[in-house]
Amino acid sequence: MRAAVLHAPGDVRVEDVAEPAITAPTDAVIRLAATCVCGSDLWPYRGVEPVAGPTQMGHEYVGVVDEVGSAVASVEPGQFVVGSFVASDGTCEICRSGYPSSCVDRVFMAQVGTQSERARIPHADGTLVATPGTPDPDLIPSLLAASDVLGTGWFGAVAADAGPGRTAAVVGDGAVGLMAVLAARQLGAERIIAMSRHEPRQRLAREFGATDIVTERGDDGVAKVKELTGGLGAHSVIEAVGTQESMRQAIGSARPGGHVGFVGVNHDVALSGEELFFSQVHLHGGPAPVRRFLPGLIDLIWRREIDPGKVFDRTLPLDQAAEAYQAMDERRAVKTLLTV
Ligand SMILES: [Zn+2]
Numbered sequence: 001m002r003a004a005v006l007h008a009p010g011d012v013r014v015e016d017v018a019e020p021a022i023t024a025p026t027d028a029v030i031r032l033a034a035t036c037v038c039g040s041d042l043w044p045y046r047g048v049e050p051v052a053g054p055t056q057m058g059h060e061y062v063g064v065v066d067e068v069g070s071a072v073a074s075v076e077p078g079q080f081v082v083g084s085f086v087a088s089d090g091t092c093e094i095c096r097s098g099y100p101s102s103c104v105d106r107v108f109m110a111q112v113g114t115q116s117e118r119a120r121i122p123h124a125d126g127t128l129v130a131t132p133g134t135p136d137p138d139l140i141p142s143l144l145a146a147s148d149v150l151g152t153g154w155f156g157a158v159a160a161d162a163g164p165g166r167t168a169a170v171v172g173d174g175a176v177g178l179m180a181v182l183a184a185r186q187l188g189a190e191r192i193i194a195m196s197r198h199e200p201r202q203r204l205a206r207e208f209g210a211t212d213i214v215t216e217r218g219d220d221g222v223a224k225v226k227e228l229t230g231g232l233g234a235h236s237v238i239e240a241v242g243t244q245e246s247m248r249q250a251i252g253s254a255r256p257g258g259h260v261g262f263v264g265v266n267h268d269v270a271l272s273g274e275e276l277f278f279s280q281v282h283l284h285g286g287p288a289p290v291r292r293f294l295p296g297l298i299d300l301i302w303r304r305e306i307d308p309g310k311v312f313d314r315t316l317p318l319d320q321a322a323e324a325y326q327a328m329d330e331r332r333a334v335k336t337l338l339t340v
Contacts, residue, residue: 003116004057004321004338009047012322017056020120025071026089028124030063030081032340034144035115036312037324038085039174040265045325048267056113057321059085060147062140063340065128066118074125080135081128082298083121084290085109085148090126100126100291115321117340129294132302139301141309141337145179146297149335150308151290152263153179153240154297157187159261159284160236164188169225170210171250172240172264173201175311175335178208180238180263182308185209186300189236193228195221195249200313201334207310218245222252233258239285242266248275256280263288312337 003017020029035058043049044057065079075081088095088103095103107122121127135143142150153176162168168184170177173196184192185208194205197215205213214224226233233255239246242264250260251271262285276283300306314333316324324336 001117002318003113004318006044006051006055006057008051009045012045012057012325014319014321017116020118022067022069023120024122025069026123026125027069028065028072028075028121028128029067029118030061030121031066031118032061032063032114032116033080034062034140034337034339035318036060036144036335036337037115037321037328038148039176039328040110041325042329043265043267045329056116057110058113058115059109060144061109061114061119062143062147063119068124072124075128075130079130080133081130082143082146082294083109083128084151084294086287086290087122087127088291089123090291095126098292099289101287101289115318115338117318127291129298131298139309141312142301142307143298144337145308145311146290146294146301148290149175149311150179150182150297151293152176152288153181153238154183154293155288155290156180156238156240156261156263156285157183157236159259159263160238161259161282162187162189162236162238165190166235167191167193167229168236168238169193169195169234169253170238170240171195171246171253173198173205174240176263177238177240178204178311178334179308180240181205181210182208182306184236184238186306193225193234204310204334218249219252221249225253229255235259236261238263240264242269244269247271251275251279251281251283254279254281258282259284261285311335315339
């Protein structure tokens with residue numbers, strides 16, 4: 001089958017690899033309907049994370065079940081399924097408490113690779129959710145978004161305690177930040193401040209529910225959020241970048257007693273204990289427990305209450321994955337969908 005393989009920083013090739021097979025009775029193999037390139041795929045692509053030889057890429061996926069192992073009970077061949085970017089057993093104490101992305105048996109799908117024609121999904125029962133039927137083709141981008149960016153933005157908004165009567169601020173205008181805007185809106189936030197300096201992304205943020213745009217960054221961005229919130233800061237701040245500057249901006253933008261949901265994968269962030277102490281904010285984040293939210297998100301998408309698929313501003317066939325990476329690396333695309 002065909003799959004996107006990273007050979008070295010900047011060098012993605014679509015080539016023939018071995019067909020996936022059931023290796024454990026809890027596995028399923030799916031035939032991809034669509035996959036995509038994630039902001040976090042850019043870390044190894046840019047050489048920020050090491051590339052240890054040729055690596056199959058991708059961790060977002062929707063598709064049709066081809067085969068299941070003998071122990072799989074919740075999905076069957078022919079069903080259309082959505083899964084999280086972390087495979088989880090769904091039965092351990094951490095999964096049952098709502099944190100499947102830290103499952104004691106977790107498998108990061110990035111280690112399997114889903115930018116391919118077919119993929120093996122470990123822990124199929126705990127990981128995959130079947131849709132009510134075969135989706136209309138126009139729903140596929142939204143269902144694919146649920147696999148990571150929507151679920152991650154949603155967790156950010158939940159962790160930030162976004163809700164009625166509260167102001168939410170979102171640091172980061174990548175796909176996850178934009179999805180966090182949508183989530184804050186769905187959760188009922190009264191005012192949503194999107195922090196972005198890129199006009200096309202500002203427009204998308206407004207479509208997803210942003211009421212205010214702040215273009216300033218760092219301390220100036222914090223000052224602007226305070227200015228918009230009577231000098232107090234936002235109740236809920238979603239951090240969707242993962243850098244030193246964005247984490248400081250997020251914590252600084254939250255009011256005392258407020259909540260920061262941080263879902264940008266952190267790289268080299270070091271926080272001052274003193275700053276944390278006096279910020280008096282709740283901090284919660286990490287790899288999003290997307291599987292917890294999938295049934296509800298699929299329902300919202302199926303009923304066409306939300307249209308997160310709009311976050312994909314480019315569609316290419318899998319064979320052009322190299323261009324998809326380049327477009328995202330150069331910020332010519334927010335998020336690129338790959339058709340399989
Ligand atoms: Zn588990």
